[in-house]
Amino acid sequence: MKKYICxxxxxxxxxxxxxxxxxxxxxxxxxxxxxxxxxxxxxxxxFAESTGIDVQVRYGGSVDLALxxxxxxxxxxxxxxxxxxxGPVAYLAERGLxxxxxxxxxxxxxxxxxxxxxxxxxxxxxxxxxxxxxxxxELPESIFELTEDKWKGRLAIAPRNGSFQDxxxxxxxxxxxxxxxxxxxxxxxxxxxxxxxxxxxxxxxARGEVDGGLVNHYYNARLKVENPDTPSxxxxxxxxxxxxxxxxxxxxxxxxxxxxxxxxxxRFLLDTAAQQYFTDRTYEYPVLAGIESKHDLxxxxxxxxxxxxxxxxxxxxxxxxxxxxxxxx
Amino acid sequence: MRQxxxxxxxxxxxxxxFSALEVKEKTPVLLLLxxxxxxxxxxxxxxxxxxxxxxxxxxxxxxxxxxxxxxxLMKTLYLACTVSIVASFIGVVLAWxxxxxxxxxxxxxxxxxxxxxxxxxxxxxTTLISAYSPGxxxxxxxxxxxxxxxxxLDGYIxxxxxxxxxxxxxxxxxxxxxxSTLPSSTEEASRLLGYNSLATFKRVTLPQIFPTIRAGxxxxxxxxxxxxxxxxxxxxxxxxxxxFNTRLADTELSLALGLVLGIVALLIVLxxxxxxxxxxxxxxNPAIRPIKLKLGRWQPIALLTLLITLxxxxxxxxxxxxxxxxxxxxxxxxxxxxTSDLMTLALPTVNTVGMSVSAALATxxxxxxxxxxxxxxxxxxxxxINAIIVSGFALPGLVVxxxxxxLSINVTGFYFLYQTLPILLLAYIIHFGAQAYRTAQxxxxxLDNRLSEVARTLGTGRLxxxxxxxxxxMLPALAAGGGLVMLSTMKExxxxxxxxxxxFKTLATHIWALNEAGFLADAGVASLLLVILSxxxxxxxxxxxxxxxx
Numbered sequence: 098m099k100k101y102i103c104x105x106x107x108x109x110x111x112x113x114x115x116x117x118x119x120x121x122x123x124x125x126x127x128x129x130x131x132x133x134x135x136x137x138x139x140x141x142x143x144f145a146e147s148t149g150i151d152v153q154v155r156y157g158g159s160v161d162l163a164l165x166x167x168x169x170x171x172x173x174x175x176x177x178x179x180x181x182x183x184g185p186v187a188y189l190a191e192r193g194l195x196x197x198x199x200x201x202x203x204x205x206x207x208x209x210x211x212x213x214x215x216x217x218x219x220x221x222x223x224x225x226x227x228x229x230x231x232x233x234x235e236l237p238e239s240i241f242e243l244t245e246d247k248w249k250g251r252l253a254i255a256p257r258n259g260s261f262q263d264x265x266x267x268x269x270x271x272x273x274x275x276x277x278x279x280x281x282x283x284x285x286x287x288x289x290x291x292x293x294x295x296x297x298x299x300x301x302x303a304r305g306e307v308d309g310g311l312v313n314h315y316y317n318a319r320l321k322v323e324n325p326d327t328p329s330x331x332x333x334x335x336x337x338x339x340x341x342x343x344x345x346x347x348x349x350x351x352x353x354x355x356x357x358x359x360x361x362x363x364r365f366l367l368d369t370a371a372q373q374y375f376t377d378r379t380y381e382y383p384v385l386a387g388i389e390s391k392h393d394l395x396x397x398x399x400x401x402x403x404x405x406x407x408x409x410x411x412x413x414x415x416x417x418x419x420x421x422x423x424x425x426x
Numbered sequence: 427m428r429q430x431x432x433x434x435x436x437x438x439x440x441x442x443x444f445s446a447l448e449v450k451e452k453t454p455v456l457l458l459l460x461x462x463x464x465x466x467x468x469x470x471x472x473x474x475x476x477x478x479x480x481x482x483x484x485x486x487x488x489x490x491x492x493x494x495x496x497x498x499l500m501k502t503l504y505l506a507c508t509v510s511i512v513a514s515f516i517g518v519v520l521a522w523x524x525x526x527x528x529x530x531x532x533x534x535x536x537x538x539x540x541x542x543x544x545x546x547x548x549x550x551x552t553t554l555i556s557a558y559s560p561g562x563x564x565x566x567x568x569x570x571x572x573x574x575x576x577x578x579l580d581g582y583i584x585x586x587x588x589x590x591x592x593x594x595x596x597x598x599x600x601x602x603x604x605x606s607t608l609p610s611s612t613e614e615a616s617r618l619l620g621y622n623s624l625a626t627f628k629r630v631t632l633p634q635i636f637p638t639i640r641a642g643x644x645x646x647x648x649x650x651x652x653x654x655x656x657x658x659x660x661x662x663x664x665x666x667x668x669x670f671n672t673r674l675a676d677t678e679l680s681l682a683l684g685l686v687l688g689i690v691a692l693l694i695v696l697x698x699x700x701x702x703x704x705x706x707x708x709x710x711n712p713a714i715r716p717i718k719l720k721l722g723r724w725q726p727i728a729l730l731t732l733l734i735t736l737x738x739x740x741x742x743x744x745x746x747x748x749x750x751x752x753x754x755x756x757x758x759x760x761x762x763x764x765t766s767d768l769m770t771l772a773l774p775t776v777n778t779v780g781m782s783v784s785a786a787l788a789t790x791x792x793x794x795x796x797x798x799x800x801x802x803x804x805x806x807x808x809x810x811i812n813a814i815i816v817s818g819f820a821l822p823g824l825v826v827x828x829x830x831x832x833l834s835i836n837v838t839g840f841y842f843l844y845q846t847l848p849i850l851l852l853a854y855i856i857h858f859g860a861q862a863y864r865t866a867q868x869x870x871x872x873l874d875n876r877l878s879e880v881a882r883t884l885g886t887g888r889l890x891x892x893x894x895x896x897x898x899x900m901l902p903a904l905a906a907g908g909g910l911v912m913l914s915t916m917k918e919x920x921x922x923x924x925x926x927x928x929x930f931k932t933l934a935t936h937i938w939a940l941n942e943a944g945f946l947a948d949a950g951v952a953s954l955l956l957v958i959l960s961x962x963x964x965x966x967x968x969x970x971x972x973x974x975x976x
Contacts, residue, residue: 127928133943156939157923160674161824165924168831172841174928188674257658257671290578293659296944297555304561306578319944324753412675425497425663426671 125151126358129166130179131159132346136379137179143374144365150358159185160259166194166351176355177362179217179348182263184412186214186347196350199360205367206384207345216345217366218375219382222264223331224340225302225317226309236332240268240311240340244283253290253298253310256424260295260313260344266415268339274418281422291424303329313344318380343382453803460795465811468856471821472692472814474829475685482678489682494668498683499690502664505585505657506650513590514643516735517597518635522627525605527719529728536602537965539732540595542739543913544960546934547655548941549953550592550739553746555579555659563746584660591739592656593649596910597642599968600865603906604638607872623719637871641864644698645910648691648820648860665690666822673824684825691820695813744957747950754947771936771955778933778959781847781922782915785854786908786967789862792855794904797866819860823920826857830925845927853921858914862907869903901971909968916960933959 130137134156145152155162155175163185166173178195180186187209189195195213208215224237230251237243243252255261269277290307292298298310299317305328314331321327334340348366350359365371372383376390383390419426479486489495524535542550557563559579579587608631616626654666665687673680721728733741796815800808818826830853834844843849873896881891897904917934933956940949 134939135943135945135948153928155923155928156935161920161924164673164824164828165831168828169835172835172844174845184674257661257667259674262675291661293661296941297552297659300552300556301559304556304559306560316944320946323750323757323944323946325757416672416675426668 124149124358125153126176126355126362127174127353128152128154128177128179128362129162129175130154130156131162131181131185132179139378140366140371140374141362143370144362147365148358148361150361163188167192170194173351173353175351176353176359177348177350179346181346182259182344183209183214183347184259184263184266186349187412189349190214194351196352196356196359198350198363202360202363202367208347214347214349215363215367216384217348217363218372218379218384219343219345220260220313220315221333221382222260222340222342222344223312223314223317223333224309225299225312225329225331227302227305227307227328228330229328230305230308238335239338240334241280244280244287246287248287250288250290251308252284252287253292253301253307254284255292255294255298255310255312256419256422257426258294261311262412262415262419263344264311264339264342265419266411267342269415269418270411271339274414278418278421281418285423299329303327311340315380345384346381453799453805457795457799457803458805458807461799461811462807464792464796465814467852468815468818468859470833470856471818471826471829472688474832475681475688475825477832478681479685482682485678486682486685489679490686494679495665495683495686498663498665498668499686501582501662502651502666503690505582505589505662505664506647509586509589509593509650510643510646512586513594513646514597514639516590517594517642518601518639519731520594520735521598521602521605523728523732525602527721527728529721529732530725535732535736536969537961538736538740539602540599540909540913540964540968541957541960542592542736543595543910544916544956545592545743545953546917546919546937547592547653548659549747549937549949550588550743551656551659552941553743554588554738555584556746557742563749564742580660581662582660585657585662587738588656588660589650589653591735593646594735594739595913596645596649596861597639599906599910600638600642600868600903601635603865603902604635604868607902608634638865638868640698641868644695644816645819645861645864647694648817651687651691651820652822654822654824669822670824684821688817688821688825691817692813694820695817696809699809699812740957744954747953750946750950751954754950771933771952774931774933774936774952775955775959777931778916778956779963781851781854781932782912782963783967785851785858785915786862786912788851789855789859789911790866790904790908793859793863793866793907794870797863797870801867801870815863816860818856819858821857823857823918824924826853827921827924830856830921834925845925847927847930850921850926850930853925854911854915854918857918857921858911861910861914862904865903865907865910866900869900869907872903873899905968905971909964912963912967913960916956916963 128141130141134154138154141152141154144150157165159180159182162178163180166175166178166189169175178186178189186195190209190211190213197212198208198215200212202215203212206215206217224243226236235247242248256265265277265281268280290301290310292301292310295312295316298307298312299320301307302310303320303324309332314333317327317329317331320329348363350356350363353359367385369385369388372385372388375381376383376388416426520535520539523529524532524539529535545553555562560577578584612630612634613626616630617623621629651664652666653664654670657664658667658670665683669680669683669687672683793815796811799805800812830849831844834840834849840849877895877899878891881895886894916932918932919934919938922930922932922935923938933952937949937952937956940946940952
């Protein structure tokens with residue numbers, strides 16, 4: 098036992114020395130990714146293989162990684178930051194921690210007005226519902242119908258979750274703060290149930306604990322793989338409705354002196370092969386026109402970030418409104 | 427590794443006079459210096475919070491006394507108080523049953539009792555919700571019994587239940603260690619004098635284990651304060667959930683609340699020390715085995731108690747994890763996305779074992795000098811040192827992780843350590859030091875000072891004395907504390923994600939990533955592996971090192 102412990106401690110010390118002596122001559126790229134390892138790693142591996150660049154990735158929560166990059170400041174080892182949603186990237190952009198992207202990259206995909214982050218792929222906001230408790234004719238066209246009496250006590254939202262907050266930010270930018278707040282207050286009056294995140298809403302819907310809830314489309318698509326018998330289904334609101342906005346995975350470049358390789362990666366992510374991978378393997382919507390999906394994702398949605406670039410301060414206002422509607426957050 | 431029973435065979439009446447002598451000795455300068463350096467390391471998160479808040483010093487007072495602070499603070503304290511009272515009661519009962527009675531399958535229970543600690547809190551939360559919510563896994567078992575609909579598991583009740591059933595090991599482990607070394611002579615005397623079991627427990631046993639219970643209860647309290655995973659899933663707002671939920675949208679508020687939490691923790695630990703009486707323990711006599719009470723017809727009740735408690739905190743999550751894994755196995759085409767390649771689990775497993783055992787060992791080594799200082803000597807520095815080490819446990823893991831990043835980035839001479847294993851180890855030590863520290867204190871208190879005196883008279887040096895005479899005596903207590911650190915490290919997430927060498931993975935980060943992507947079958951397999959690993963390590967590190975727990 099003691100031997101094992103001693104030898105491990107030895108390894109710890111040795112590895113430190115090796116890391117300290119690590120030479121950085123060869124082409125390399127450090128990525129901080131808030132997008133889950135099992136969804137994005139295959140495509141990052143493909144990038145490493147096709148370019149010969151040594152790719153290293155730190156996976157973590159999008160928000161936590163943004164705070165880490167802020168804490169690291171100029172000394173940040175990160176070259177590229179990938180976030181699950183626009184909120185954390187906008188936070189970094191607002192603090193001047195992101196580089197400008199080249200014009201042609203910004204033309205491929207929707208991004209911020211200031212030009213320092215772009216969408217890489219998209220997830221659709223949907224209503225997940227339990228087909229045993231909700232009939233198809235009952236399904237709403239617009240998110241505004243959810244405040245009607247017939248939905249009283251049957252629906253779930255996750256107001257503390259980042260993707261709900263991003264949706265609500267777009268919602269209030271589209272319709273104005275008053276209408277958005279009024280909607281949320283009516284949802285509360287309609288006895289909406291509160292959950293922690295997308296996953297818990299999908300699982301509660303599958304159990305029949307609630308009849309439906311507002312989530313990103315990915316989680317139910319994944320649950321159907323794990324459990325094909327699940328009675329939970331995704332329902333899309335009509336195009337243009339605030340309920341069917343797209344929450345995009347976004348990427349930005351950290352000014353670290355390695356912008357050349359970082360730009361290569363972003364171009365690679367926006368290229369056909371990667372876009373096809375996202376639509377086929379991770380059930381996401383492509384940001385590139387002309388990608389056919391093997392799933393029921395054929396209709397590429399329009400991604401409109403609106404005034405999303407002011408999100409840094411915009412998110413604080415969103416939080417205020419959610420609090421005003423009566424949620425303890 | 428065994429306690430040496432030959433040296434310990436002595437009369438307990440005479441021993442205490444020596445402890446009294448030692449307390450009056452002058453504090454050795456070296457011991458004081460080492461303690462100060464260690465305490466400075468533990469102060470890093472507090473220092474970080476202070477520095478990050480200084481820019482907004484004008485708003486600080488407003489935030490401190492606003493509604494946004496007061497309500498979650500009250501809710502935090504309410505939850506932490508109720509959980510720590512009930513969980514510590516459960517911990518004592520379980521320790522008593524497994525150590526002091528002849529309950530069936532005793533050695534099995536002794537291995538599994540500490541294990542509820544090992545699940546990352548989002549795993550326990552998610553699995554227990556899947557198990558006990560309406561339409562959940564256990565519904566079709568309960569439905570035929572006529573129980574129609576469970577209430578949804580959430581809010582205060584949900585947080586209270588889940589946290590109680592996963593935190594009792596903080597009391598169980600040290601109390602079990604204490605029970606196993608407590609001399610039975612006084613209890614036998616009490617029985618001979620005609621007191622029944624209950625009266626004996628109340629008058630004789632309880633006063634002996636009370637300091638240990640109190641130390642463990644404080645750990646539970648601080649754990650609940652720091653927890654994010656369970657309370658967030660249950661939708662119960664505490665200071666920690668508010669720190670997390672506002673960390674992007676309102677960074678100033680989040681940091682200010684972090685400072686509030688740190689100050690409250692410091693005050694609570696100071697208060698606990700102020701109100702606690704001087705510890706005065708009967709020295710152990712490991713030569714005499716503790717009496718094992720014959721349960722007889724109470725046997726089923728004891729078994730039922732164990733089954734219900736562990737059923738909630740350990741077996742239910744395991745069943746759900748099995749269910750997820752089974753579903754993935756049945757739908758093999760897509761169910762197992764990563765586990766089909768078993769090598770994806772190999773490296774995280776090795777890393778988990780290496781880091782958790784090293785963290786346990788390093789933490790015990792670092793807090794031991796402080797335990798000596800605080801227990802044996804008097805100095806004005808003792809109170810603040812004690813407070814800083816213990817209250818660090820109440821801080822959310824994210825704050826500790828960011829403070830370590832802050833240290834390596836901004837303090838000259840630390841940057842070469844940035845994102846290396848030693849700095850990650852330091853984060854674990856700072857966050858979990860309290861767990862080893864309190865039990866180390868009990869270990870120092872229980873030292874047979876007469877032995878040390880004899881050895882010193884014979885000319886034994888201080889270091890040799892420590893290694894040959896004192897460490898073997900303290901081993902059960904140190905192993906219990908080290909075991910707590912080990913189990914906590916096995917599930918640690920924020921520091922491992924943010925401060926590890928790039929690409930470094932543990933089982934906990936693997937499970938987290940799988941869960942984020944909704945790969946439930948793979949997450950189930952990895953979590954089950956984590957439980958098995960924790961059982962093996964608990965046996966190796968804790969049980970084997972305390973003879974009487976076996």
